[in-house]
Amino acid sequence: MAGHYLTRRSRSATWAWNLSIFALALLPISVAFFRLHVLDQAALSLSLLLAGGIAALGLLLALFAILLIWRGGARGGGRAVAALMAGCIAAVPFLGAAYLFSKYPNGHSAETTGMRQALAETAAPVAPISTLDGVLVGRNFQATASTVYQAARAALEKSGMTLVDVQTPEMLRPQGPDLGVSGTVTVPIPTLRDSLNLDEDEDETSDDPYADLDSDDYTIRAVGYVPLFGFPSDATIRIVETDGTTYVDMRSVSRNLERDLGQNRRLIQGFLSRLDEAMKIEEGITPDS
Known part of the structure; x- marks a missing residue:
């Protein structure tokens, strides 16, 4: 006497697939x-x-469904395995975030050692140094500060950072009366028309007020962004020339995040790597491809 057995489909496998x-x-x-x-x-x-x-929840249901199918012989094994794979893919970003959180549990800023010393002298708060990656070391080049400044501008562009402001000691305005006022005269002295540059064919670089700055001390302010989410970080770059050697240090602070998961460190490391490449180009050395 022949018999016919019906096997039911696992509901947990379907739910696991839908959730994943x-x-x-x-x-x-x-x-x-x-x-x-x-x-x-x-x-x-x-x-x-x-x-x-x-x-x-999808991962747990997928494991539960696989266990039931293995023991009871229900249908839906392929769906349960597919749900398990989809759940694992969905969990990858969270596992990566958990790893970064364990590595960088505190802090929303990073700086090189030279910038850290400068902040310590001004009593500004600094985050503790991570012992897992060590300290961030700035750069020094046997070149003029203006040369390094041009390379830094190129490195900023390649890093996808936005230049906000550049300050030099020469740009500081002296305290005193308004320009154009002399002695007790209260009427501004007019500017001669011949002293104005009215050349319509002026170089395009004239639109960039920071293009041709010549100094031995630069403070660059820029904004970098977290990949994917686009969270902004405010970066400060110091370029100082002393006795023929130019030193570069950098600090980056997240604007909206309490924990940056090491993003500011990676932003600084990326900029300094591109600065090394830009300096090779400034010195006439072709970087390895």
Whole structure:
């Protein structure tokens, strides 16, 4: 006498698949909405936490479904394995963030040793140095400060950072009466028309007020951005020439984050690496490709 056995499909496998796919889709959607300014930072955090929780639940259900299918012979093994793989992919960003958090549990800024010493002298607060990666060391070049400054401008551009301001000691205005007022005369002295540069074919670099600065001491302020999320960091770069040697130090501070997960360190390291390459070009050395 022949018998016919019916095998049911595992519901947990279907639920695990649906949850894992939803978490996998929620991650890029959350980031895209944040970059489009639909979500603010608080809403982004909640959305990412929701995606992480759903991904974890999907992984647990996928493991549970595989165990039931293995023991009871229910249908849906392929769906359960696919849900497990999708859940693992969705969990990768959270595992990476957890690793970075364990490596950089505190701080939202970073600086080179020279900048740290300068901040210590002014009693400015500095974050503790991470012992895992060691200290960040600035650069020194046997070149003039103006040469290093031009290389730093190129390194900023290649790093995707935005130049905000450049200050030199020569740019500081002396305290005193307004320009154009002499002695007790209260009427501004007119500027002769012949002293103005009215050349319409003026070089395009004239639109850049920081292009041709010549000094032995520069303070550059720029803004860098976290990849993917675009969180801004305010960077300060010091270029100082002393006895024929030019020293470069840098500090980067996250504007909106309490913990940067090492991003400011990576921003400084990336800039200094590109500065080394730019200096090779300034010195006529072709960098290795």
